Amino acid sequence: MQDSKNLKEIKKTNITKKIIEDLEKIVGDSQWVNTDIEILMNYSMDMTEQVAPTLAEVAVMPDSTSEVSQIMKLANRFKIPVIPYAAGANVGGLTLPHEGGIIIDFKRMRRLLQIDKENKFIVVEPGFTFGDLKREFMSGGRLEGFRYSFPFAPPYTSVLTNALLNGLGSLGVKYGCANNFITGLEVVLASGEIVQIGQNAINKGKYWISREPLPDLVGIFVATQGTMGIVTKIGLHLIRQPKYTINYAILPKSADDFLRSWVHELDKLNVCDEIGCGYFPAKIAHGIIPDDDLIELMGKLAGLVRKGNWAKLLRLLGWPLLKAVTFNNPFPLIKFLASKNLLPLPEVGEDEPLMISGITITGETKNIFKAKIKAFKKFTRKQEALVIRPKEFGELAGVFNSILDLPAQLPAFYDLRGGGLTWVGSYIPHTNVADGVAKGHKILKKLGFFPVVVLRPMKQDHYFVMRFIIAFNSSDQKEIANARKAVEKVADVVLESGGTPYKMAPPIAKRIWKKADPSFYDFIAKIKDCVDPNGILNPGKLLVNGTPKNPYKLKDLTGNTGGNE
């Protein structure tokens, strides 16, 4: 529980009444500039609580790139820190105002600005969310017939920041992380200059089709956490929605075997558009991962549902189970099956991890589609894995949907440990993922957490996503400290396993730079000094040791007394 004493002391910046008035003039209305404590407190922390809270001095909501540019000119003149804030689903303290200053909140810049279905790209503003995008993909939406790589995140998450922060996505197995979808950018630099990057710079913004064949300066703004410039527009590739699509859930007999070998074999088959895996402690997975008895039961169930033999189903299951499987909520089913000992998992202790994988197969023609399914089924039979097509279970699909809605539903999975949720996401060599999971799991178990691990082969299995998710009691100061410690220790496991954490929180950035070749850090720091000589853009992030022009000594950004160096 943070109290006001924990709010870090803010270095006084140069924000005067006159500057507030100037901000109001820029955005045209005082309602879009705010200094109320209850407003500023909302920017003082995020859901992950990896970094101790800090307070901004003013928040502003611009409506256009021009307004952002004017804000930057003003801030740069008075050397006031500026922190970009897109939709609000922030992690790792990446939008916390470590040095006070101005929060630029992009909720008014939430437009889908350009759609080019022929050339398969869109242009969106920072506040545009995955929920907004999903709505456009739905029947009757402006983007019906297309798809995009959706992250493992709640829907109110910015599409732009997901791409800029190298987020993972549902199409990762084919296309890699989200920055691969970026076709061009519009950026406001610290000086207020507006820069176009990509082919959009050549054709006056008509065709945001590609970064190639030009010098790829998009990279300056990818994974640099808003420290190099403020991206106000982003061009993104759209992917055509194939004519035929089917989803399956795979329940492998051994999670370890799955990760060590056969997920790679599955990838080699080249039949899956999406492969996502969740690694749950058995006590949670109890209702999701069936043993052989349940496999048989589910087989019967599937057959009966297909035949529409409801009377037999009723006799077989009885009302309570039938009611449970037709209720769009996994918990009654899980509780019921567990209470009847229908889900014994003799080979795995309840604290041990178990796995469920979701895959998607698509096809443009029926023959290709069928051939892919045939190959997939043959493969999974060989592996003795249970394959479930959620639709066959009617509303049992709710179980799988709930998993897809993670992590928004994670606290519920954890029986409401207390509202806190944090994680370490990383990209790791696929050869090391099984050991990495085992090590991370061991550490977290020792610290009293039961992690969910999200795993996903990326870019044709070139590397893997390994993300540990930890639920904690956000009202318990000790547990917050413990969660921070856990995050740092798991980050160490990632680094030892040859991987690198993404969306790195400042304490993790420090660990990464300690391990990195110094020339890498120095080069980024020189670029930073060129594009932001006054060091006003999102200070305290990424370049946690500062730059030659703006040496910055990392303070205790975690508020943690145990685990931070």
Next chain:
Amino acid sequence: MGLKDVKEWLHYCGRCNSCKYIYRVYEPSCPAFEKFKWEPYTSSGKVWIARDLFEGKYELSQSICDKVFACTLCGNCTIQCQQEIGDHALDIFEALREECIEAGYTIPAHLKFRENVEELQNPYGEKHDKRWEGIDDKYFKDSAEVYFFVGCTTSLRNKTLFSNILKLLDYLGVDFTLARDEWCCGSPLLTTGQKKSAKFLAEHNTDLIAKLGAKTVITACAGCFRTLHSQYPSKYGLLTNQNHFNANKEIVEKTKDTENEKDTKNIRVLHISQYLNEIIDKKNIKIKHPKEINVTYHDPCHLGRHVGVFEEPREVLKKLKGVHLIEMPRNRDNAWCCGAGAGVKSGFKDWALEISEDRLREAMQLQKTQDINIDYMISTCPFCERNLSDARKSLIDKGELSDSSLKVIDLVELINLVLKQK
């Protein structure tokens, strides 16, 4: 209820932001957030204000009060929330309101409610007798099978609806009575953080119901219905011995046989749509409109999300032959609020109107995508009807809406209209 009563839930919001969307539909759910954009207007933002206040991080202020009271308490966010905090969010918002009032931070119009109610037993500041002006004495009986609790908005601001209800109940042959001594149900005070001031109203109305001896209380106002049905029992321990029924008329909550409430034992509190759904079947009444008309139904928050009555009004509409119900995309527990509730219409008039305009625009968009004309938007709450009608007028004035579509009327008025045309 203050923040101490909800303290165990204050830290349970993980700020996943799922409350901002209709779950898996991705349409906006929160009117206040869509308008004002700042986080404290959202569900999670308010929960965090409550948490910060409880932990003493800062003090209450008028600025906080303004944000807290801009919410219509529609509860849409609580439906969309995927964590257990959703079940407690409305209690937290109400507790915040009570804290504001206790600390002397208020919206002036809400204080005026209280003064009016204390002096005249209605929030509109009208003399009590005005409720019954033009109402025939025959409707005031010593006892009857059904007591029609009229409510302040219907009796003082919508006499047309009032007379329509009387007419329909007469047509259906219902043995019912009104009560001259009926007072405000207390809803305007309960939703504006003034629970303590509403207690005398609850006690008075409960005594009145006991005295009348009616076994069924019906009301055509969603706010009155929620208050009598759910809030008298939960907030004041009154009318606790109601029988609650589900759509299949099965008792879902059994009577609590309490000593002090024996006079209201086994009473049923029903919204008129529930009662009509029963009685039209029972009396085997066939109602047919001579020409085909399209209607859409707006779920009042107090009736739908807050109590769970979604289907009965729709069942009644289905019983009206020739009347086609076209659902808006956001319906039932996902319905967009009309914007009038929880003191928003009195405290933030223009803002309330904007929310209602958005609701009508949703129906207008439906007309456009389906290439149809929707003749009526049906409401089952006089307060929703009033705000939606104001918004309709505003949209007509702006040239956005034609006068021939989306007339806002109550379900009862629609039935009478159909009967008249028969």
